[in-house]
Amino acid sequence: MDIKTESNTGTEKRRPRSTEICLRARGVTKVFGLGRNKTVAVDNVDLDLYKGEVISIVGESGSGKTTFAKLLLGLINESEGEIQFLGKKRDIRSHSKRREYWKNIQAIFQDPFSSFNIFNKIDTVLLDCINMRGGRRLPRQQKIEMMTEACSFVNLKFEELTNKYPFELSGGQQQRLMIARIFLLKPQILVADEPTSMIDACSRATILDMLMQLRDEIGMTVIFITHDIGLAYYVSDSVYIMERGRFVESGSADDVILNPKEPYTKRLLNDVPKIYEEWDLSTV
Numbered sequence: 001m002d003i004k005t006e007s008n009t010g011t012e013k014r015r016p017r018s019t020e021i022c023l024r025a026r027g028v029t030k031v032f033g034l035g036r037n038k039t040v041a042v043d044n045v046d047l048d049l050y051k052g053e054v055i056s057i058v059g060e061s062g063s064g065k066t067t068f069a070k071l072l073l074g075l076i077n078e079s080e081g082e083i084q085f086l087g088k089k090r091d092i093r094s095h096s097k098r099r100e101y102w103k104n105i106q107a108i109f110q111d112p113f114s115s116f117n118i119f120n121k122i123d124t125v126l127l128d129c130i131n132m133r134g135g136r137r138l139p140r141q142q143k144i145e146m147m148t149e150a151c152s153f154v155n156l157k158f159e160e161l162t163n164k165y166p167f168e169l170s171g172g173q174q175q176r177l178m179i180a181r182i183f184l185l186k187p188q189i190l191v192a193d194e195p196t197s198m199i200d201a202c203s204r205a206t207i208l209d210m211l212m213q214l215r216d217e218i219g220m221t222v223i224f225i226t227h228d229i230g231l232a233y234y235v236s237d238s239v240y241i242m243e244r245g246r247f248v249e250s251g252s253a254d255d256v257i258l259n260p261k262e263p264y265t266k267r268l269l270n271d272v273p274k275i276y277e278e279w280d281l282s283t284v
């Protein structure tokens with residue numbers, strides 16, 4: 001199948017790359033376990049992430065995508081290598097520095113449920129975002145307006161959500177609530193790790209459009225993680241193919257996907273016709 005004729009949607013969204021690097025990884029490695037049980041989940045990875053770009057990291061299950069995402073987010077420590085944020089070596093050793101760093105980089109994960117504290121009501125989830133952005137002292141009415149706006153951005157009604165818990169929502173609604181959080185937090189960088197793999201095709205397209213709209217509105221830089229190379233083509237400027245903890249091929253989405261060089265990339269592309277049936281965005 002000729003991916004080019006099927007999907008020019010992706011190409012239209014691509015824009016020139018900024019010259020400013022917001023996040024840089026050099027020789028980043030993560031080893032789990034010891035001796036015989038040793039797994040090199042991320043193996044000597046370099047990355048230059050430019051401000052405002054959308055990149056996809058694509059690879060099969062177990063290739064190290066989530067581990068790399070967690071390293072970038074500072075949720076786990078690297079075994080070797082260095083991560084720089086805005087040109088400086090990242091320092092997240094103390095709790096307060098980590099919190100400061102998380103104002104700049106946020107994530108949405110595959111399973112939205114795991115990302116919420118189950119004891120917190122939706123109001124608290126959203127209020128925390130406002131507080132984190134320094135809005136703790138704002139008048140109550142203004143906070144409600146901000147939460148209402150964030151919910152309406154993702155087609156949720158704040159009035160209907162107050163006093164409810166995230167687990168009372170459907171999967172698609174939970175995923176949208178995650179995006180409402182991002183709307184309030186306005187991080188510079190968003191890591192979206194397989195954010196649409198648990199929801200139906202219709203919600204999937206909506207979620208992606210919301211993310212892309214948010215990217216445009218707040219100038220966010222996005223790291224999109226997926227095993228779905230067709231999806232990567234649809235959303236990203238640059239694509240990084242990950243195999244066994246390494247980037248085996250990278251470049252502009254058009255170069256990597258329309259003109260793949262590595263056998264592994266070609267193999268991932270073999271699944272595309274199937275993916276496109278699932279991903280028929282023209283009908284939603």
Ligand SMILES: Nc1ncnc2c1ncn2[C@@H]1O[C@H](COP(=O)(O)OP(=O)(O)O)[C@@H](O)[C@H]1O
Nearest residue numbers: 032039041059060061062063064065066067068
């Ligand atoms: N906490 C952990 N302890 C031990 N091994 C892990 C841990 N997390 C991930 N791994 C291993 O690291 C490798 C990469 O996993 P992961 O980053 O989750 O891949 P992906 O997200 O691409 O599916 C796998 O072999 C996985 O079993």
Ligand SMILES: [Mg+2]
Nearest residue numbers: 065066067193
């Ligand atoms: Mg994963």
